[in-house]
Amino acid sequence: MVTRGAATQDDVRRHNLARLLRHLHERGATSRSELVAFSGLNRSTVGVLVSELAEINLVFEGAGSAGQVGRPSLMVQPVAESAIVVAFEIRVERTIVALVGLGGAVLLRKEQRHRRNSYTPEAAVRNIVSLTAQVLAKAPDRAAWVGVGVSVPGIVDHTDGRVMLAPNLGWVDAPLGDLVRDALMAEFDVCPSVVVNNDADLGAIAEYARGVGIGARNLIYVSGEVGIGGGIIIDGRVMMGAGGYGGEIGHMVVNPDGVTCRCGARGCWETEIGRDAVVREAGLGGEQVEVEDVIAAAEAGSRRAEEAIQAVGEWLGIGLANLVNLFNPEVIVLGGHLRLLLPRVSAQVARRIHFALPAAREQVRVEVPALRGDSTLLGAAETAFDALLSDPIAVFEDSPHAVAS
Numbered sequence: 419m420v421t422r423g424a425a426t427q428d429d430v431r432r433h434n435l436a437r438l439l440r441h442l443h444e445r446g447a448t449s450r451s452e453l454v455a456f457s458g459l460n461r462s463t464v465g466v467l468v469s470e471l472a473e474i475n476l477v478f479e480g481a482g483s484a485g486q487v488g489r490p491s492l493m494v495q496p497v498a499e500s501a502i503v504v505a506f507e508i509r510v511e512r513t514i515v516a517l518v519g520l521g522g523a524v525l526l527r528k529e530q531r532h533r534r535n536s537y538t539p540e541a542a543v544r545n546i547v548s549l550t551a552q553v554l555a556k557a558p559d560r561a562a563w564v565g566v567g568v569s570v571p572g573i574v575d576h577t578d579g580r581v582m583l584a585p586n587l588g589w590v591d592a593p594l595g596d597l598v599r600d601a602l603m604a605e606f607d608v609c610p611s612v613v614v615n616n617d618a619d620l621g622a623i624a625e626y627a628r629g630v631g632i633g634a635r636n637l638i639y640v641s642g643e644v645g646i647g648g649g650i651i652i653d654g655r656v657m658m659g660a661g662g663y664g665g666e667i668g669h670m671v672v673n674p675d676g677v678t679c680r681c682g683a684r685g686c687w688e689t690e691i692g693r694d695a696v697v698r699e700a701g702l703g704g705e706q707v708e709v710e711d712v713i714a715a716a717e718a719g720s721r722r723a724e725e726a727i728q729a730v731g732e733w734l735g736i737g738l739a740n741l742v743n744l745f746n747p748e749v750i751v752l753g754g755h756l757r758l759l760l761p762r763v764s765a766q767v768a769r770r771i772h773f774a775l776p777a778a779r780e781q782v783r784v785e786v787p788a789l790r791g792d793s794t795l796l797g798a799a800e801t802a803f804d805a806l807l808s809d810p811i812a813v814f815e816d817s818p819h820a821v822a823s
């Protein structure tokens with residue numbers, strides 16, 4: 419009889435398989451020697467584990483990259499076509515879907531616009547089902563469908579995927595995780611794990627694992643969309659707070675004389691640097707106007723557009739200095755439209771961060787995302803792979819294969 423709580427040999431084997439596959443998924447082609455060094459396991463154990471993963475085609479061993487001197491060593495590589503996830507990024511005015519293979523390869527990506535203010539959770543779920551069918555139809559033959567990840571610009575209970583509040587979508591207490599699961603089940607008769615998370619947390623997760631945060635332990639991702647969100651990673655873990663609602667940096671009050679926010683408070687950071695603020699200050703109205711249009715107007719000589727950008731730069735720097743003092747991050751990543759604005763306002767940002775306490779400000783770098791505009795989408799894919807990467811063989815064998823064919 420197995421004693422409750424004691425790790426069996428099988429538990430250890432599964433744990434080691436999971437560690438190796440996660441390493442290969444995040445870092446790509448790796449030699450057996452590097453796997454031995456990384457895992458602390460002996461060479462023959464690594465050999466057995468790699469064979470086990472290769473047997474079900476999650477990895478293969480092939481010659482290393484060209485350009486190496488001497489005999490090319492064998493590299494263990496994840497097979498992108500073996501296991502796939504479907505990742506969604508729900509924004510205020512568009513939904514983005516990606517089919518992502520093991521190792522993080524984006525096999526397919528599509529965008530679909532929708533009307534602001536009329537996108538209900540039910541409409542989002544209908545879209546998710548139809549987009550899932552479209553991308554699965556293009557999935558590699560025999561791929562295992564191991565997860566669905568959804569990003570939402572709002573406060574999410576990540577244990578069950580319930581969206582507590584997404585002010586810029588107008589969603590309150592929407593059980594999105596359950597709705598997506600039930601709808602996919604009704605459509606396909608099968609459904610892998612569905613995970614719903616906050617957009618900025620996902621941006622942080624992706625940049626930490628695969629982007630400008632590689633090697634750092636403390637990172638803040640600031641998502642710049644209609645709203646401003648924050649994903650905060652402290653010592654390698656996403657900061658959640660008591661109920662999972664921490665990190666709402668967009669609602670730090672920075673300007674008590676400012677305008678009223680969607681949350682009801684006045685002068686939130688979001689009302690000074692969010693997309694609507696940039697467009698409003700530039701004197702350009704309308705749902706279709708993007709920050710790119712404001713930048714183009716400034717480049718074409720519009721003084722008002724240029725002044726709007728510079729004003730946003732000041733408020734951006736003020737908020738960032740607060741974050742530096744509060745969290746002492748090594749990296750702050752500016753996503754969304756903030757990524758586009760940073761090169762034009764880097765002087766203001768540097769000047770404002772200079773007012774942060776010296777010890778903390780000397781350790782921080784402010785970066786644009788390495789994953790460009792897709793940090794959040796790829797973060798949703800990362801969390802969708804979590805089930806497979808926690809127990810590779812069992813989840814791979816339980817997952818639906820070739821659903822759409």
Ligand SMILES: [Zn+2]
Binds near residue numbers: 668682
């Ligand atoms: Zn607010």
